[in-house]
Amino acid sequence: MTATIRSTLALPVRLADGFETQGLVVAFDGLADGREHVAVVLGEPGDVPLVRVHSECLTGDVLGSQRCDCGPQLHEAVRRISHCGGYVLYLRQEGRGIGLYNKLDAYTLQDAGLDTYEANLALGFAPDQRDYGVAAQMLLALGVDTIALLTNNPDKVAQLERAGVRVESRVPTGVHRSSANHRYLDAKAWNGHLLDGEGA
């Protein structure tokens, strides 16, 4: 399935720490799951742009929750990518694809002792429900078929490669550990995330 660019909008991007840059927000037609995913073009992308495939996290990205490290990772991505040129793909895949309300239910189960993946299973979901095929569609619509990917998640690399995007390199993203998110980060490491760059 081929996606096409529906519209573009120039938008200044401002982070809470005062960092400012210019972004171009791109909307698409024809995305496989029918959701409103957007790409944000930052800096001047070269032949092998740096790309962050970021899954929506209202609690972390917007409300500053420290149960996860999504907010700091998003800000890191904006800052790094604006310097070297590339794309933030903001995917509407809240709660690893289970949605916001279910993620809130999962948090309640975690407060009773389950880890993040066990809580998904207890709610009747797969441990991680995300399909990154839409990210590949977006990149190909932007004319990008080779990337450097800012992630610690090997599944993102594998799925993008299967969907026709060449991941020339995986660039580790920061691990923003705090007293509130260490169980979440430990569970990610047990489930295949490469947190080897932590503390580097």
Ligand SMILES: Nc1nc2c(ncn2[C@@H]2O[C@H](COP(=O)(O)OP(=O)(O)OP(=O)(O)O)[C@@H](O)[C@H]2O)c(=O)[nH]1
């Ligand atoms: N179901 C569920 N989703 C969560 C939980 N904590 C964070 N998330 C969601 O997880 C997504 C981020 O995925 P992560 O597994 O933390 O990291 P990743 O994006 O796969 O990996 P990186 O690219 O290395 O950051 C966001 O959509 C969050 O809303 C949780 O406890 N349960």
Ligand SMILES: [Zn+2]
């Ligand atoms: Zn989060």
